[in-house]
Amino acid sequence: MKALVIAKGLKKYFPVRRTITEIMLMKSRLYVRAVDGVSLEIGFGETLALVGESGSGKTTTGRMIIGLEKPTEGSILFEGIELTKLSKSALKRIRPRMQMIFQDPYASLDPRVKVGDQVAQPLIIHGLCDADEAREKALEILERVGLTPPSEIYERYPHQLSGGQRQRVVIARAMIMRPKFVVADEPVSMIDVSLRASILELLKEFKREYSLSMLFITHDLAVAKLVADRVAVMYLGKIVEEGVVEEVIYSPLHPYTKALISSVPTIGSRVLEKLKVTGEIPNPINIPPGCRFHTRCPFVMDKCKRLEAPWMDISKGHGVSCWLYSIK
Amino acid sequence: MALFLSTPILGFIRSFPQPAKSMLILGLAIVLSTMSMAILAPYVAPYDPTSRVYIEFQPPTWSYLMGTNHVGMDVFSRIVWGSRVVLFVVAASAAISMAFGVPLGLISGYYGGLVDRVLSIIMDSIYAFPSLILAIAVAAVLGPSPLNAAISIAIVYVPTYYRMVRGETLKVKQMPFIEALIVLGCSDATVFKSILRNITQTILVVFSLSVADAILTEAALSFLGLSVTWPTPDWGLDLRSGQPHLLNGYWWISMCPGLMIIALSLGFALIGEALSDYFSITTKV
């Protein structure tokens, strides 16, 4: 088996509701092309960061891979199994091996249930152990994620914990079944800056201990650099560049990546010259023809306005989709 | 009584801000005393409510606190025993309404699709009907009896519970913790349990307020003779019985049951409003 997770040609189109007049005038249906052909691979024990702004489709991609959204098109292979064709019960059996960590630590927990019970719940749902054993394991993992004393934290309700503590509970709940793969959707963006590092460190520890593969979704490149092995940059529903994290950050190829990197505010000295880009992300209902970035690209050529550039592997594992790099 | 005054409930009441707190206490006082009256009827009522105990049309005195009616029965005793009927009908109708409205609302809200469309249309049609007329129509078809009255009232309020639960389910369904449950591999039943746990507040408020309304509907039904039959004591029925004699100055026969109806309805409404205030404040925080 090559990689743990292989996604090919993932597409998610959301139909736009039409008004009565539009239906009567038989106007063709418009779609929000949130994800428009995304392929990626995540190896064993590897963390792939999916980076992009809001509207890039990164969250929708993650949701499709974890099964919260049905792809309009495309396939997702997990341990060689085609996820899109699974029945509900078969999917349920796979669940212990692939989990998700959400962005909002408060909203991810049931406000009415004790925190410890929520951590123990996955074990009970899948019949992996009885209630007492589940409680034991929950206490263990609460200690492991740094919530001490675990017996006290177990009895609390989410609103009695701080944001950072809640997120640790969410992580504990996701990890208690020892999954092989986790989709983390902006897990620290709603946490105070001074507390993020320890949460990211916690994720890295799990990655080492459990040989965890992770799809780490974020808009923050600096955070991606801290946790990821590889990074894929998304723009308007497609991946425009992908490679080893240090390479992409220090030698970005795609103009969008360059603009992104140079716009990130920094407290140290800046290594990359600022690349100024105009305009904003177009509406995903009206995706520009040709290369989607051409409306804002300072290096735009005539070709870019008509055709989408093919994917080119520039150096080992570092690929880009841009006419500047296609020898044609 | 001592158990009731135990700390958790008292603490809960104490935590209410004004004016909700006063509303809650007043409402609870009315409702609980009525309930006690109903439960302890044999001990509270001084006389037998269905037999003649004195002369007709006796105004309120110390021995006949609310006077006697046109047949010589003690009005106060009738009020006390009548509370049983009222509370039974209202409780039964609430139970039936919830038993149908809540699960249907959950299913509709969670699954959506065709089921939701069909149910919504049915519920909206019932809801659009003037409640009193609907209740009367159903009760007339079923025949006069407290149980039938309960059923007709229940039908009227099913859409209320349905809509509330459906709306809240739609809201809660989107929340990440429900999605987390799905990702964890929960069955739909577990998800429903979780949603229910989170909408109990709303259900409680809707319950209080619709019971307040149901009391008035029940009174109307028994007024029209569609609930209990004479001489069984019931507030609406007694109100009706005193009506022809009002012009002769015998006000207590109708007024007393009338006031009780208003008071009990008000009691539940106060509780409902107080709870509604409290919950919206806590959800703001």
Add this chain to the structure above:
Amino acid sequence: MSDALLEVINLKVYFYTLSGVVRAVDNVSLNVLTGEWISIVGESGSGKSTLAYAIAKIVPPPGRIVEGKVKFMNKDLVELSEEALRSIRGRHIGFVFQDPLTSLDPLRTVGDQLAEVIQVHLGVSKDEALREAGELLELVNIPRDRLNYYPHQLSGGQRQRVVIAISIALRPELLIADEPTTALDVIVQDQIMDLLKEVQKKGASIMLITHDVALAAERADRIAVMYAGEIVEYGSARSIINAPLHPYTAGLVDSVPDLWSTKIVKSIPGFPPDLRNPPLGCRFHPRCKQALSICTNESPSMTAVEHNRCVACWLYLKR
């Protein structure tokens, strides 16, 4: 030597909630000089937004300004009547808040909203005002023809730029921006920050309030760091970032990941205090590795350490 344009003196803003009194801003003093960019940095619960609302005097109930002065152009804003405040807001102090969608009226065109501000305060004709509005739009890099657009027809970044245009329409001396770019993507954020820098170059003072340390430091002249309702340190941006004095500031700077360096990021242990019951003494002491015994029962006052640098920490106070 510029004079202080805005002086906040011993400001206290408390929220009287059901569960207790939240001391959101507790004895904060700072000043803003003419033509300078000062960034207020803080995390959740630091009180930075409350500070901005207090200066604008729009603290929502149950909050109240309990004590203190806000001196602006020789007047104390805390004492001023609502009427007098209206002539200052907009004209002399501009505000930009986080969500541009709620700052703009969805039912009126962008041009109308801009023109109205100009008309009301400067008393010119509608045509004059519209002409001005067009120029303002160009100033913020929006094509003039967007004057006839409604807010929902513009992108998020454009909306925020319109809000900025409105806020500078009357050439205020001070512009307060509270997390103006949190809802926008990084590239647009950079553009908006450049725009604010242009506004500063034209002579206005900028007060940027943000939780993003790097954003705060990039273009600022001075930074003030807030923690749990108090200012713990302030001084020139470079010196605060390169040589933080207060342990919290140091911890904060250490926790910010940097794209360009391989520095190890570390979190500050523990979590921010409950402002209904803040710790005695220095509010940071439970999390401070260098806490002394005096930190646990006495609150340090702000002292000047060098030229243009102040800290509130017992490590730097002579006792």
